[in-house]
Amino acid sequence: MKRITILTGHYGSGKSEIAVNLAVQEHTDMLVDLDIINPYFRSRSVRALLESHGVEVAESTLENAAGSDLPFISPKGSRPFVSRDLRAVYDLGGTKHGAKIMMQYRDIIKDPDNIDFLVVININRMETDSAEKIIHVIEDLEATSQLRVTGLINNANMLEYTDEQTIRDGEAVLKDVEAKTGIPIVMTFVETHVKTTGSFAGETRPLTRYLAEHWL
Amino acid sequence: MAKVLMKGNEAMALAAIKGGCDAFFGYPITPQNEVPEYLSYHMKENNRVFVQAESEVAAINMVYGAAGAGARVLTSSSSPGIALKQEGISYMAGSELPAVIINVMRGGPGLGGIQPSQGDYNQVTRGGGNGDYHVLSFGPETLQETVDLVRHAFDLADYYRNPVMIAVDGLIGQMMEPVDLDNKIASMDLPTKEWASNGKSGERGRLNKIVSLHLDPYDLEKHNLKLKKKYDEMVEKEQRYELINTDDADIVIVAYGTVARVARSTVKTLREEGIKVGILRPISLWPFPEKAFEKLPESVHSLLTVEMSLGQMHQDVRIVNEGKRNLAFYGRAGGVVPEADEIADEVRKLVKGANA
Numbered sequence: 001m002k003r004i005t006i007l008t009g010h011y012g013s014g015k016s017e018i019a020v021n022l023a024v025q026e027h028t029d030m031l032v033d034l035d036i037i038n039p040y041f042r043s044r045s046v047r048a049l050l051e052s053h054g055v056e057v058a059e060s061t062l063e064n065a066a067g068s069d070l071p072f073i074s075p076k077g078s079r080p081f082v083s084r085d086l087r088a089v090y091d092l093g094g095t096k097h098g099a100k101i102m103m104q105y106r107d108i109i110k111d112p113d114n115i116d117f118l119v120v121i122n123i124n125r126m127e128t129d130s131a132e133k134i135i136h137v138i139e140d141l142e143a144t145s146q147l148r149v150t151g152l153i154n155n156a157n158m159l160e161y162t163d164e165q166t167i168r169d170g171e172a173v174l175k176d177v178e179a180k181t182g183i184p185i186v187m188t189f190v191e192t193h194v195k196t197t198g199s200f201a202g203e204t205r206p207l208t209r210y211l212a213e214h215w216l
Numbered sequence: 217m218a219k220v221l222m223k224g225n226e227a228m229a230l231a232a233i234k235g236g237c238d239a240f241f242g243y244p245i246t247p248q249n250e251v252p253e254y255l256s257y258h259m260k261e262n263n264r265v266f267v268q269a270e271s272e273v274a275a276i277n278m279v280y281g282a283a284g285a286g287a288r289v290l291t292s293s294s295s296p297g298i299a300l301k302q303e304g305i306s307y308m309a310g311s312e313l314p315a316v317i318i319n320v321m322r323g324g325p326g327l328g329g330i331q332p333s334q335g336d337y338n339q340v341t342r343g344g345g346n347g348d349y350h351v352l353s354f355g356p357e358t359l360q361e362t363v364d365l366v367r368h369a370f371d372l373a374d375y376y377r378n379p380v381m382i383a384v385d386g387l388i389g390q391m392m393e394p395v396d397l398d399n400k401i402a403s404m405d406l407p408t409k410e411w412a413s414n415g416k417s418g419e420r421g422r423l424n425k426i427v428s429l430h431l432d433p434y435d436l437e438k439h440n441l442k443l444k445k446k447y448d449e450m451v452e453k454e455q456r457y458e459l460i461n462t463d464d465a466d467i468v469i470v471a472y473g474t475v476a477r478v479a480r481s482t483v484k485t486l487r488e489e490g491i492k493v494g495i496l497r498p499i500s501l502w503p504f505p506e507k508a509f510e511k512l513p514e515s516v517h518s519l520l521t522v523e524m525s526l527g528q529m530h531q532d533v534r535i536v537n538e539g540k541r542n543l544a545f546y547g548r549a550g551g552v553v554p555e556a557d558e559i560a561d562e563v564r565k566l567v568k569g570a571n572a
Contacts, residue, residue, distance in 0.1 A: 011250075012223045012392050039246050039330050040390035067329045067551060069246050124221040124394070158221055158394050215477045215556065216391050 001026055002116045003087050004080050006102065007153075008141050009120035010127050011094020014155040016043040018120055018189055019091035020210045023055045030080055030088040033059040034101050036071035037093030041211045049210060073101065081108045095140075102145040109147075117147045118186060121177075122155045123170045131176040138181065151186035152177060154200065157207060164196045171201050219394040224359050224384065225250030227395050228292070228318055231363035233258060234397055235370040237316070238287040239265035241278035243297065246330045247386040248320035251292040272297045276304030283313040284426035286412030288370050292318035294386070295336050296327055299344055305379050306345025309443070310428030312411075314373035316366065317351075317381045320389035323551040331551025332386035334473060337528035340383045341502040348440050350447045352454060353381040353501045355472040359393035361499070364401050371404040372454070376446050377411075383501060385524055387474045387553065450503055457505035459512075461487070462494035466515055467566050470533050471522045472498045474553060479522060481556035486563055493563050504532045518542040518566040522559055525549055542566070 005022060007015045016035065020043050023031040033044040043050075044059040051057065058076035062068050080088035092098045109115065119138055121128050128134050138149050156162075156170025167190055174185050188200035189207040196204075222230070229251045232240070240259055242252045252268060259266035265282070269275035275291050282289045293301060298319045308315055321336045323329035340353045352372060356362040362384060369380040413424040430436035461483055462468055471479045476497045486493045496512065496519075498505045519541050521530040530545045537543060546562040548554045 012221065012226075038390070040332075040386065067331050069330055122221060124219075126220050126222070129220075158219070159392075161219060161394050212391065213478075213553075215481045216387070216393075 003084070003111070003114040004090065004116070005088075006090040006092065006115065006117045006147070007120055008092045008099045008117065008145065009094065010125055010137055011037060011098070012125055013094070013120040013122045013128065014157065014189070015094070015120045016041060016091050017207065017209060017211055018153060018155060019043045019089045020046055020050065021189070021205065021207055023050055023089045024053050025205065026087070027054055028087045028089050030056045030058060030086060032077040032080070032088055032090045033057065034073060034077060035091060035093040035098065036073070036101060037095065037098045039069040043091045043211070046210050078105060078108060081105055081110070084111060096144040099141045099145040102147055106146055116150045116186070117145070118151045118153050119149050120153045120155050121170070121174060122157065123173045124156060124158050124166070129173075131173055131180060134173070134177050135181060138183070149183055151184055154185055154188040154202070155207070157189065157191045159191070162191050162194050164194060167194070167196070167200060175201065219396050221392055222359065222395050223250055223392050224362065224389040225320065226254040227359050227363050227397070228366050228382065228389075229254035230258070230397055231366035232290045232316065232370075233262055233264070235316075235367035236288050237264065237290045237370065239267075239282045240290045241267045241269050241275040241282070242291050242293065243269050243272045243275050245294045245297045247322055247332070247389050248292050248294045248318065250389070251318060251320070272300035273304070276301040279315050280304055280308055280311070280313060283308065283315045284311070284413050286409040286414045288374070289315045290318070291315065292320070294320045294322050295324050295333070295339070298336065298339060302339075302344030305343065305351060306347055306349060307428050308379050309345070309349035309351065310347060311426050312377040312443075313379070313426065314377050315379050316369045316373055317379055318366070319381055319383045321383060321385045323549065329551045330386070332474060332524060332553060333549065333551055334385050334475070334524040335528070335549060336383060337501065337523065337525055340381055341504070341532070349443060350450070350502055351379050351381045352376060352450055353383055354456070354499055355383050355501045356388070356499060357473055357476045357497065359388070359391070359395045360399065362388060363395050363397060364399055368401050371406060374406050374409070375404050376450065378446060385474050454500055455503050455505040455507050456499035457508035458497040458499060459508060460495040460497060462496065462512055462516070464492055464515065465494035465513065466492045466568070467518045467520060467563055468494050468496050468512060468516050469520050469522055469559065469563065470496045470498070470529070472501065472529070475522050475524055478554055478556050479559055482559040482563065485556065485560055491563065491567055498529070504536065506536050509536045516541060517568065518544060520544045520546060520562055520566060522554060522562070523547045524553060
């Protein structure tokens with residue numbers, strides 16, 4: 001994983017769950033929650049868990065205001081772009097509107113080789129269920145964020161309905177995207193309850209559900 | 217269609233399109249914004265009408281107009297926005313206009329907060345508008361149940377010529393779950409809308425008027441009794457509920473929506489401890505499912521109402537119970553969701569002899 005990983009995608013693609021999983025698995029220094037789209041299920045809601053893994057959480061200027069959906073962004077969010085010893089995961093809000101927020105960092109991103117801008121794709125979402133739609137989403141995200149997408153994350157999980165085939169179906173569509181755009185599949189996330197044989201494209205990582213309560 | 221992964225709000229929006237919704241009028245408010253957002257793209261693609269009105273009051277009156285012209289109409293909002301729409305809803309009930317209203321509930325009163333709540337129970341089941349009327353209303357638990365009800369709600373609204381409300385808390389609006397939008401649901405045989413005011417009086421040979429004004433008191437009373445007959449039919453035919461693990465139960469939790477989901481965990485834990493507990497889950501909020509209480513076995517000595525509000529549904533439980541069983545209540549408010557173990561502690565207090 002590069003020093004900075006920025007996660008984007010359609011809303012409901014699983015960005016926040018993956019952001020939390022990556023921060024916990026990699027013990028990053030920071031998780032920057034830049035979600036100004038969604039009022040619920042944000043990565044900042046598991047601040048205590050992240051802090052227990054040594055991950056500092058940057059979110060709204062109104063810290064701990066879980067009940068707020070005001071689009072305030074903490075200035076702490078820019079630190080990893082400036083301090084080159086900080087490892088961080090960035091969790092953007094969904095769609096191109098959520099990705100637009102990256103524009104504010106355009107002038108301080110001076111270390112592009114150490115930054116990954118990854119699109120999380122769940123092919124079970126109707127907006128990203130074909131290569132054509134995914135390529136369209138990628139173009140939108142690049143246009144509003146002014147960043148080049150450097151990799152794809154296959155997150156074809158369907159909660160209790162996930163099995164190995166679900167993940168393989170996601171991989172097949174993303175392979176097509178990879179062939180058409182040259183953007184590689186860099187990671188595959190698999191829910192912890194799924195039994196798998198063999199490997200998947202990119203790095204295979206377990207996905208633990210941190211944000212949704214077990215009864216959801 | 218196979219199962220797809222959807223967020224509650226967008227699933228309800230797509231379900232409305234599948235349910236034959238011709239027009240949507242609404243105004244943004246958290247936590248239901250994905251409903252209008254989704255429809256703003258997809259109604260147009262399906263050659264239907266989408267209008268973001270200048271306010272909730274404007275939106276509900278646009279709903280009134282379009283429903284009066286015979287269209288299948290939807291509006292959606294969240295608690296304080298629904299409060300603003302109450303006048304229009306009363307007018308629609310009075311004018312016998314069908315419409316579907318989605319209410320994604322948040323904490324109150326007033327502006328309250330944006331986290332999930334069931335604090336609109338009274339607003340949903342008693343209505344905030346004037347006069348003798350009711351809104352047929354449902355409080356589903358899963359996204360599948362929610363989308364099935366949204367689709368069916370358009371038929372029910374047309375059948376009864378009355379507003380139908382789908383009331384979910386913010387969590388159901390925001391959560392993700394796999395759903396099948398083409399799940400088989402009951403279809404109703406509906407007559408054409410001969411009453412609609414659609415500019416075709418020439419063909420019809422008479423003018424259709426959509427009014428709720430009846431200045432002659434005897435006339436109005438006749439109209440009130442006609443409406444009452446419809447509400448009696450709803451009470452008879454539309455009570456919906458689910459009984460979960462109640463066959464051998466000593467204690468039954470009464471809970472709907474998200475709280476019922478949490479209570480399922482509670483029941484699992486307590487059953488492992490040997491406590492015989494079940495759930496009575498209202499699906500229709502109005503009419504309140506009184507019939508479900510008649511089906512509980514004699515072994516049930518206590519009912520525990522759990523709500524994300526402070527005893528609103530509990531009043532209905534008390535009315536139905538008529539002093540028969542021991543009653544208890546547990547509620548969280550303001551956007552706080554009760555935890556499974558909090559509910560378990562309340563149930564343990566009701567185990568006979570536990571707190572003697």
